[in-house]
Amino acid sequence: MKILVTGAGGFLGKRIVERLLEHGQTDIRCMLRDTSKGAALQTIAARYPAAQVELFAANLKNPAQITASLAGVQTVIHAAAALKGSPAEMFLDSVVASRNFLDAVAALPTAQRPRIVLVSSFGVYSVAPLGRNAMVDESTPLETRPAERDVYSYTKLRQEQMFWEYQQRLNLDLVVLRPGVIYGPGSGHFSNRVGLSLFGRFVHLGGKNLIPLTYVDNCAEAIVVAALSPQSSGQVYNVVDDDIITSGQYLSQYQRDVKPMKTVPVPYFLLMWGSGIVERYNLRSKGQLPAIFTPYKAATMWGGNRFSNARLKALGWRPVITTREGLQRSFEYFRNEPAKAS
Amino acid sequence: MKVLRVGIVGCGKIADGHAEVLKFMEGAQLVAVCDRELLLAEQLAVRFGIPGFYGSLDEMLAKEHLDVVHITTPPGVHLALTRQCVAAGANVYLEKPLALTAKDGRALIEAVTGAGLQMSINYWPNFDPAAMEFKRILASGAIGDPVHVEAFIGYDLAGAYGQALMGDAGHWVHGMPGKLFQNMMDHIFNRVVPLLPDVSPEVHAFAFKRRPEVRNDSTDTMLDELRVYLRAGGVSAFGSLCSHARPVANTLKVYGTLNTVELDFSNRTVIFPASQRYPSSLGRLGPAFQMASRYFSQGWKNLGLFRRHEFQFFAGMTTLLDLFYASIRSGGQPPIPYSEILRTMDVMDRIIEQVYPAATEVSR
Secondary structure: OOEEEEOOHHHHHHHHHHHHOOOOOOOOEEEEEEHHHHHHHHHHHOOOHHHHHHHEEEEOOOOHHHHHHHOOOOOOEOOOOOOOOOOOHHHHHHHHHHHHHHHHHHHOOOOHOOOOEEEEOOHEEEEEEHHEOOOOOOOOEEEOOOHHOOHHHHHHHHHHHHHHHHHHHHHOEEEEEEEEEEEEEOOOOOOOOOEEEEEEEEEEEOOOOOEEEEEHHHHHHHHHHHOOOHHHOOOOOOOOOOOOOOHHHHHHHHHOOOOOOOEEEEOHHHHHHHHHHHHHHHHHOOOOOOOOOOOOHHHHHOOOOOOOHHHHHOOOOOOOOOOHHHHHHHHHHHHHOOHHHH | OEEEEEEEEEOOOOHHHHHHHHHHOOOOOEEEEOOHHHHHHHHHHHHHHEEEEEEOHHHHHHHOOOOOEEEEEOHHHHHHHHHHHHOOEEEEEOOOOOOHHHHHHHHHHHHHOOOOOEEOOOOOOOHHHHEEEEEHHHHHHHOOOOOEEEEOOOOOOOOHHHHHHHHOOOOHHHHHOOOHHHHHOOOHHHHHHHHOOOOOOOEEEEEEOOOOHHHHOHHHOOOOOOEEEEEEEEEEEEEEEOOOOOOOEEEEEEEOOOEEEEEEOOEEEEEOOOOOOOOOHOOOHHHHHHHHHHHHHHHHHHHHHHHHHHHHHOHHHHHHHHHHHHHHHHHOOOOOOOHHHHHHHHHHHHHHHHOOOHHHOOOO
């Protein structure tokens, strides 16, 4: 079976390719914008000499290149997404790119349309109305107020909605995975769920909230298990590891294992009060200061939830490594990479 | 006051700035946005709560009955889009650069004025609080007659806009005859030209590429350092676009027959340099304190603006749009004279001819 991985050169994409090879897959096409940046993939491929790992240069803004990339493919794992840039750029790179991809799939004869595995995000859930410590599982409603969220969450929501629209229209074989906070060597050091660096201090906003961590290899394993499982068609799976820790635990372990930091803890009630002031000031001052905090954003990001991976486990997924080991590996890497600390 | 119905065509990065300003403006309502990529129009509409979004300008114009259209697309299509808007009776507000050549810019303005409508261009930094104060000083005669002008603008190739440019060899900026300079040097010459006598100036330009890296794509042909010397009558000017000096500065200094004044756009200061009043080394002790006092006083002024909620990042765009919309309502003079826009474009054309001669030949 030929499997196409989009975004294969990215932090998660590389691990997806590795897990596919580990699961015995032998025909993988890796889509990258620039194949000269595929050295890490070549290193991985070299460990599996029996497999064919093809580096395929394509930009999802270019429909002709997408069509070429789909030739002979039975399964696509769509991991390409924008993590930064202006809102328009992020929308172009995630949503418009996905539309181009889906149009290319739609143009194929029905029998040649591949199974599609979409890497979505926890960001698509509407968690603000749930209340603190509510369980987030696959039945949690999708966000209804995307404009009030961060741009990344909005782009991921719109992207996933579009995949379901095409799935309905074309009866596609679609599987959606919604990872929480993907971490590991090479990731950012802190999710915003833990806190933010402001004015030379680390403002700790996560308190005792659980952080929905998923180590990059565990997340890639989940994607591969779902991609290769016939039962997953039309299903959604949250991706979060076992034994996840709280924001406070993450921060104290980080300070112990990576470096000490000056932190300012902000309790939730104070955060909500301050967010209300920031939002009102933004309106009253006609945008003189941006509404980076609003009560809705704060409730979404720092309200605190519990997370279920029961459905993923029922499919047969097991973490490749424990959270304890994942954090150890990450912090060891971070310790030697201080420049990326922010 | 009539509330103007406003639309935007071109929903890329800069459209966010227009939408942000329009969200808080009185006397105007952003009712629709348009992009040939409908999804881009949708995201702008959703994020700013704009009622209409379209994938076709003709459709937006037909359905929305707009008074003004902000054209925030790349400049190569400004003329064609302007003609469409004008045919539908809409005034236009355009992002810089106005067009790829002065000839196209002239045709654009003629298309607007020929239909009895108005246009303006988003030279918003020139309407920021400090820039308005600078204009008041010049108009008061406090510096006498200009003798020499220095305009400097820095650019960060690793910044948000720079990255978009350097990361995409197909970016529209690489397709313009004057590449990066054409996208940025309005901000030099729209400040210099109004200070020169109204005669065709001498223009001497040279440019070079300072960054050493080779990427083997079209980004390699882009020069990144520009220096221009101008003279018209008794006034000279020096303009620099600098991609490698830090901090990334944005300044204008006018040396006059009575005094000199310097405007710092980034820091929002307008300062008369101190001069030595008393002889000997003792006389040299005072100016630093004089300058400190002048900056302190400017800081207080800025604090007052902040307290009155007049210190937004795009405060200049709000002022410029207020003036432009007022001129639409009254039929009066637009805030930026068309002759100034065209003189600026003429200077830009001549610079591009000198620093990218081959590209200019092709574009002809």
